[in-house]
Each structure stands twice: as structure tokens, then as C-alpha cells.
Amino acid sequence: MKRIVLEYGMFLFLCLLGFFIFMVVVGFATSINLRYFNSVIHLAIMYMAIKEFYKETNTPSINYLKGIAVGVTMSLFGIVLFVIFQLVFLHLDSAFLTQIKETTLFGSLINPFTVAAAIFVEGLAMSFIGSYAITRLIENASKEPYLG
Numbered sequence: 001m002k003r004i005v006l007e008y009g010m011f012l013f014l015c016l017l018g019f020f021i022f023m024v025v026v027g028f029a030t031s032i033n034l035r036y037f038n039s040v041i042h043l044a045i046m047y048m049a050i051k052e053f054y055k056e057t058n059t060p061s062i063n064y065l066k067g068i069a070v071g072v073t074m075s076l077f078g079i080v081l082f083v084i085f086q087l088v089f090l091h092l093d094s095a096f097l098t099q100i101k102e103t104t105l106f107g108s109l110i111n112p113f114t115v116a117a118a119i120f121v122e123g124l125a126m127s128f129i130g131s132y133a134i135t136r137l138i139e140n141a142s143k144e145p146y147l148g
Contacts, residue, residue: 001053001070008049009077015041016082030099035122042075042126047134049074054138064135071131079123083116090115 016038023029053070090097090112100115101107 001066004049004053004056004070005074005077008045008052009074009081012042012045012075012078013081013085015045016078017085024096029096030103032103039126042123043130043134045078046071046075046127046130047137050131050134051138064132064139067135067138068128068131071134072127075123075127075131079120079127082123083120086119087112087116 019037019041020029023031023034028034050067050071053067057066097110097112097115101110104110
């Protein structure tokens, strides 16, 4: 489980980082709507991690708590790394932070720490909800269809 958490957590961080850098380069980094694609990246990598965990353990039944634990810990590892990156980036690039302040509703409350906290809370929520849903999805896919 530790290997899966570390590998996929690092992969999540690198994908989020790559997407962010790409958005900065093309000039869309301050578009709030594009952050929804972060959720797609997050869910896809979480699915791969939980699926690999169940393949490696080769258990006949799905243990929800273990599936959720893999999804949440993997996500937290990647999200914490991305939050640290964002803190450093926003401290170094004050022009980017100013752009965010100008384009958000609560601009006066925005600072590197509130941005990092928002990213962390959003990622944490995605981790719990996504890992539960993905574990259910994998369980349903592993069952034989009911032909009653």
C-alpha cells in the first residue's frame, strides 16, 4: 500500500503541477473554471491507485475502508506537495497573486495561505468523496451481473 500511495501521490502532484504550468504558459492560469479539470486529473489517478491496490491484494471482496484509505492517503500526499508548491509560487510571483485578487469575489481576503487552504480543502473533499465512489465503482465492476 505504501508504494502505491507514494507512486500515485507523486504522479498526482506532477500532473497537477504540469497542468498548472501549462495553464500559466498559455495564459489561462487565473481562469477559475479550468480548476475543474484538476478534479478530472485527481479522480483518474485515484481510480488507478485504488484499482492497482485491489489487483495487488487480490482479495475476493472489497474492503471499503482500505480502498478509501488508499485513495485519501495517496491524494493527501499529492495535494500537500501541490499546496507547498503553490505557497512558494504565490510568494515569488506577486503579480499572479494580484491577478487572482482582481478576478475573485473576495479578492481582499486572498493571500498565499488562503489560496493554499482552499486548494487543500478542495482536494481533501475530493479525496474522501472520490475514493468512496471509486471503491463502489470497482466493487460493482467486479461482481457478476444479476440476470434474475
